[in-house]
Amino acid sequence: MAILELNQISKHFGAIQALNGISIALEEGEVVGLMGDNGAGKSTLVKIIAGNFHPSGGEIRIGGRPVQFNRPVEARENGIEVVYQDLALCDNLTAAANVFLGREVRKGFGPLKILDYNAMYRRAAELFKELKSETRPRDLVRQMSGGQRQAVAIARTRLSDAKIVLMDEPTAAISVRQVAEVLNLIRRLKDQGVAVVLISHRMPDVFSVCDRVVVLRRGTKVADKPIAATSPEEVTGLITGAIQEA
Amino acid sequence: MSISIDEAVSKQTHGTLSGLMARQTFWVFVAFAVTILLMSLASDVFATEKNLYNVFRNFAFVGIMALGMTAVIITGGIDLSVGSTLCLAAIVTSMTMGAGYSVEVGIIAGLAASIAVGLVNGGLIAYVGMPSFVVTLGMLSVARSLAQVISNNQIVYQLGPDANAIMALGGGSSFGALLSPFGASGGIPNPALVLLVLALVAGFAFRWTRWGRHIFAIGGNENAATLTGVPVKAIKLSVYVVSALMAGIAGVLEVGWLGSVTVNLGTGMELQVIAASVIGGANLAGGAGTAFGAVIGSALIEVIRNSLILLGIPTFWQGTFVGCFIVVAVLVDRIRAMRQSN
Numbered sequence: 001m002a003i004l005e006l007n008q009i010s011k012h013f014g015a016i017q018a019l020n021g022i023s024i025a026l027e028e029g030e031v032v033g034l035m036g037d038n039g040a041g042k043s044t045l046v047k048i049i050a051g052n053f054h055p056s057g058g059e060i061r062i063g064g065r066p067v068q069f070n071r072p073v074e075a076r077e078n079g080i081e082v083v084y085q086d087l088a089l090c091d092n093l094t095a096a097a098n099v100f101l102g103r104e105v106r107k108g109f110g111p112l113k114i115l116d117y118n119a120m121y122r123r124a125a126e127l128f129k130e131l132k133s134e135t136r137p138r139d140l141v142r143q144m145s146g147g148q149r150q151a152v153a154i155a156r157t158r159l160s161d162a163k164i165v166l167m168d169e170p171t172a173a174i175s176v177r178q179v180a181e182v183l184n185l186i187r188r189l190k191d192q193g194v195a196v197v198l199i200s201h202r203m204p205d206v207f208s209v210c211d212r213v214v215v216l217r218r219g220t221k222v223a224d225k226p227i228a229a230t231s232p233e234e235v236t237g238l239i240t241g242a243i244q245e246a
Numbered sequence: 247m248s249i250s251i252d253e254a255v256s257k258q259t260h261g262t263l264s265g266l267m268a269r270q271t272f273w274v275f276v277a278f279a280v281t282i283l284l285m286s287l288a289s290d291v292f293a294t295e296k297n298l299y300n301v302f303r304n305f306a307f308v309g310i311m312a313l314g315m316t317a318v319i320i321t322g323g324i325d326l327s328v329g330s331t332l333c334l335a336a337i338v339t340s341m342t343m344g345a346g347y348s349v350e351v352g353i354i355a356g357l358a359a360s361i362a363v364g365l366v367n368g369g370l371i372a373y374v375g376m377p378s379f380v381v382t383l384g385m386l387s388v389a390r391s392l393a394q395v396i397s398n399n400q401i402v403y404q405l406g407p408d409a410n411a412i413m414a415l416g417g418g419s420s421f422g423a424l425l426s427p428f429g430a431s432g433g434i435p436n437p438a439l440v441l442l443v444l445a446l447v448a449g450f451a452f453r454w455t456r457w458g459r460h461i462f463a464i465g466g467n468e469n470a471a472t473l474t475g476v477p478v479k480a481i482k483l484s485v486y487v488v489s490a491l492m493a494g495i496a497g498v499l500e501v502g503w504l505g506s507v508t509v510n511l512g513t514g515m516e517l518q519v520i521a522a523s524v525i526g527g528a529n530l531a532g533g534a535g536t537a538f539g540a541v542i543g544s545a546l547i548e549v550i551r552n553s554l555i556l557l558g559i560p561t562f563w564q565g566t567f568v569g570c571f572i573v574v575a576v577l578v579d580r581i582r583a584m585r586q587s588n
């Protein structure tokens with residue numbers, strides 16, 4: 001059964017129809033590439049799944065159960081985590097502090113609780129090891145490479161054992177070597193049964209890690225195919241409109 | 247990939263003293279220590295008990311307020327209203343006591359007035375989304391004006407039946423008997439003790455509480471803090487209340503020290519307080535600052551002022567020295583940051 005199901009999701013901002021009856025289903029451990037030109041509606045779709053926006057129409061089901069999110073926290077409580085386009089990290093804090101931001105581990109008794117630095121360093125180190133990243137828990141994010149920052153943002157999603165991870169252009173502004181690192185991180189997530197929605201403009205990324213590709217054009221889904229059954233040329237044509245639908 | 251969890255946990259690119267701010271605080275501390283050393287040699291008066299006692303008491307007021315200011319600056323905000331808040335709290339406390347109420351009631355009334363100021367500041371900044379500079383600039387004007395209205399612009403010197411109690415609190419000292427074997431029979435001035443206690447509390451809160459973690463997160467990246475579920479608005483409100491409360495505490499102590507209050511009290515003090523925080527390593531862009539730095543920054547400013555007087559240099563030079571220290575402290579930090587990113 002599908003872990004995440006979108007049925008006829010629509011969204012308009014005033015007169016702008018950003019999304020038009022989008023239906024997608026995600027299986028456990030499946031990586032789906034979401035592609036489309038600027039303004040096609042990719043970020044809007046992710047924000048609806050993450051609880052940032054209300055859909056104007058349609059329904060979301062998680063594990064077959066219909067859900068409605070009023071706030072991002074509610075989506076998180078339902079096992080959905082997001083790696084935002086700008087990563088949403090605090091440069092002045094350590095890797096571990098960022099992983100646990102808003103979910104700090106504390107110790108002590110009664111009302112007087114103090115931060116449990118050791119527990120957080122330890123757990124963060126485990127998560128980085130699990131992701132095969134060389135990121136160190138005590139390092140300041142300010143001093144990190146793009147790939148390490150990605151690892152921090154992705155480790156956040158592992159903290160709650162999320163079932164669905166949404167990634168909005170995680171490879172947009174980093175070096176080639178770091179892209180490879182991020183793609184490996186996505187494979188780690190897949191190995192652990194996490195379903196991933198990957199928004200990317202980079203054809204090679206999508207074709208190397210995704211099982212399936214969904215193409216949006218001006219708010220409408222124009223393709224939803226297994227990677228093996230399509231080609232970069234076809235996807236490019238679908239994105240630009242040279243190919244109407246597939 | 248043979249690295250163990252324990253190794254990873256203990257590893258760090260930089261030493262334990264990592265973080266640029268820790269180092270700025272360190273260098274300011276060195277400057278402070280050197281100034282004290284030189285002054286002890288250059289002046290017969292500097293290292294006397296009486297002079298040090300005065301130095302300690304004088305910087306305590308700025309130091310207490312710098313603790314609150316540092317919390318505000320860490321979140322990326324600023325509080326320009328602290329000097330006026332100090333005055334308002336002092337006027338409210340002194341007039342309440344002058345009306346015949348006990349010292350406890352007077353103190354509670356003064357602190358309540360300062361908390362009210364903090365709630366208005368914080369409410370407008372956190373929940374209405376106005377810039378802290380604008381809101382607290384307005385409050386700088388409003389709070390002082392309210393102090394004038396309440397006191398009818400008169401000096402308040404009638405402190406009622408408990409006058410001695412508040413004067414002992416703000417102007418007195420403690421542990422004199424305990425410290426007399428060390429040549430400090432005057433003890434420690436009470437405002438300095440209050441500063442010590444509050445600095446320990448603030449230092450603890452910054453490092454060991456979730457609140458502390460969150461103020462740094464907000465200063466580092468407010469958007470990220472919001473997205474990750476940090477209660478950004480409530481935390482921002484809280485730092486302005488803390489800042490105002492610190493000003494209120496300093497105001498109450500000033501009542502006892504001075505024995506009377508005029509509506510000019512604390513005029514321009516916000517700049518000294520901000521200067522102390524910044525010299526101590528608080529970054530006006532947000533995300534950095536320490537309680538120790540706030541104390542050291544205030545102490546350094548007061549020692550400079552005291553030194554100029556003792557060396558017979560006209561006190562008009564004080565502003566030049568303090569100003570240069572602000573610029574140099576931040577400049578050193580900048581150069582360090584640039585070196586590191588290369």
Ligand SMILES: Nc1ncnc2c1ncn2[C@@H]1O[C@H](COP(=O)(O)OP(=O)(O)O)[C@@H](O)[C@H]1O
Binds near residue numbers: 036037043
């Ligand atoms: N908050 C918003 N308010 C109004 N219009 C929006 C908003 N967010 C997105 N849009 C519009 O919705 C459309 C889809 O945008 P978006 O989802 O960001 O596209 P993509 O991420 O695929 O580039 C665009 O026309 C954009 O202008």
Ligand SMILES: [Mg+2]
Binds near residue numbers: 042043044
């Ligand atoms: Mg987008």
